[in-house]
Amino acid sequence: MTIPALLVAGAEECGDRIALRAGTVAVSYRSLVHRAASMADSLHAHGVRVGDRVATMVDNRIEIIDLLLGCSWLGATAVPLNTALRGDGLKHALDRSGAQQILVEPQYVEHVDSTGFTGERWVLGSTSAPHVDTANTHKPRDPEPVNALDIAAVLFTSGTTGMPKGVLCPHAQFLWWGDGVGRSLGLDPGDVLYNCLPLFHTNAIGTLFQALVCRSTFVLGERFSASRYWSRVEESGATVIYLLGAMVAMLMNQPASRADRAHRVTRSLSPATPAHLYQPFRNRFGIELVDGFGTTETNLVLGSLPGHRRDGFIGTVMDGYEATVVDKGDAVPDGTPGELVVRSLRRGGFAEGYLGDPTPPAGFWLHTGDRVIRGSDGWFRFVDRIKDVIRRRGENISATEVESVLSRHPGVSQVAVFPVPSTLAEDEVMAAVVPREGFALQPADLLRFAEDHLAYFALPRYIDLLAVLPLTETGKVRKPELRSRGVHAGTWDAEREGYWPRRSR
Structure with a gap:
């Protein structure tokens, strides 16, 4: 190993x-x-x-x-x-x-x-930089006896x-990343794996080892571009690709073209993809989206195998790992939201700790910070990050749920929901929305759409229309940046606009 x-x-x-x-x-x-x-x-x-x-x-x-x-x-x-x-x-x-x-x-x-x-x-x-001797001028050294x-x-x-x-x-x-994700994706030596995510991230490095473990071919792509993505995938000859939820949404927002099907790809590892995008993505691009749970510290703890998928579900516990759902340290019944905690039963399956922190004991439980629901049949469904739970007037609101509803509006390209301070204590709900190109999106119309799908207390009070959302290099929304910007003169305020009549229903 x-x-x-x-x-x-x-x-x-x-x-x-x-x-x-x-x-x-x-x-x-x-x-x-x-x-x-x-x-x-x-x-x-x-x-x-x-x-x-x-x-x-x-x-x-x-x-x-x-x-x-x-x-x-x-x-x-x-x-x-x-x-x-x-x-x-x-x-x-x-x-x-x-x-x-x-x-x-x-x-x-x-x-x-x-x-x-x-x-x-x-x-x-x-x-003066270290480099590979491509001319084979001398016999390279033997490997050190690492373990x-x-x-x-x-x-x-x-x-x-x-x-x-x-x-x-x-x-x-x-x-273990190579073995677990390889089994989940059903990889074999004939597969070509294309990943354009950065190589400082576990997703891309993990893809390299999936290829090496499964004897496949790894193609390292350039930085993600929604407009050029499918032409690069076609050129690579890929049969498997790697996306994040935000990338899936961006690709769905691109104009339809011949490139949508001019590729060999049959499946994509696509964690954090909203459930409502699975079928439309499959219909348009002919690609099965595969979810799973793993972090830099862990491995593929939750996942699914070919022929046994459920749209919108993370999966079940993979061999070699354990997972449970807790609230304040106590296990909760199936069907109840709580924090996902996981551990590895495999030697070296998880990281050995953090820089400056003691090495964790073998078999330690890792608190993930993710809120999930486990069904009675063992399938897990993601709810939101615990830090993304908004507390408003005595009610807990899932930012992920609000984002899921708003993103289904035909005029929405991307959306991020987060808390901002309320004058009544606790939080108010704010949404940063990127309108779909060519769509004159009105905040009031967006709220009218959301009313049929959300409890009144979960409807955003504040809406910002933005050209782009601030993203990390790995496609995650920088919510702290949005929160620090907060409410400003250009923010649409439902209360100021008098948009409250149906909220009392």
Whole structure:
């Protein structure tokens, strides 16, 4: 259950079959071993030793995969950083990581330098940076004797509610990702997996290991573009793609074209997709959306298998894990909302803790912060993030439920719902809405639409019409940014507009 052992076994079994494509570079399973060993040689020549952490600030390029696999071969740890980090956030990640070396693309050098980073800085493309010996001028080094629980990478959480936390991900965790998601998607050696999410995120790195475990081919895509997505997918020859809920909505909002079906894709891992989009997406693009639950700290704890799916449900508990639903620490009956808590029964199935925090004991329960409902048949359904529960005049309101209703209006492209302070204590409900192109959306019309689907107390008082929603690099809405902006002069206020008559019903 180590990355070097996985690479060696893949080379022996698959030889010249293509394991990876990135840009114009195609790498066979056999060549992947050479690239990992060669990068390990180069890193060692640059002073990296067993146990060292090496940071990267690089866009989706093959060099970041080379460095990740090279570090694993050498017994070091890769620390891929979010390329959107700046200022205090970037300084926090660099300081917290303990990295003494960083590989940086030229456009990010200034941002790294502004943090006062005192370690060795390698600029990608320069002669002084570690690199793969593609000319095969000498025999690369043998792998270090790493074990399943050695840390292969430190992945930082998105930090949407505070400073990012560095998650200690062992070798085995990545292999279990490959095994679990591979089984859920029904992957086989003939599959081509296309992922354009950033390689500092567990989704994209997990896709690499799904391909390697299942002997498939991983295609690393460019940054997501809704208008160019299907042409890139078609060009890649993908049979499996990876989307997030926001990306699904963006693709549905694009004009219909021949590209909608000019591809080979049959399924997509698409966590956090609203239930009402499953069937329309399947009808339009011919692709089955597959949900599941996993975080940077965990693995695919909840999921489904081919032929056993339910639109709008996360899935059931996967082999090797346990999950339950609690409220204030006590288990709740089936059908009752509560927090999802999970644990791994597998050695190395979960992360080994956080930077600066003690290693959690084996079999510890992780509180996810997600509110879910488990049915009596064992199927789990996502309700919302606990932090997204809005408390208004004695009632608990699910921001996710309100978003789901508003997003079904034909004039809505994207929506985010969040609490803002109320003059009566507790919260008021506010919605930031991106209208569909060419649609003259009126806030009052949106509320009239919502009245038939929401309790009166859940209807938004405030509505902001925006051109775009602020998103993280991984497609999550930056709700703290929306909350900090709050109510302003341009915000539509239902109370001010006198839109309250039916709320008392």
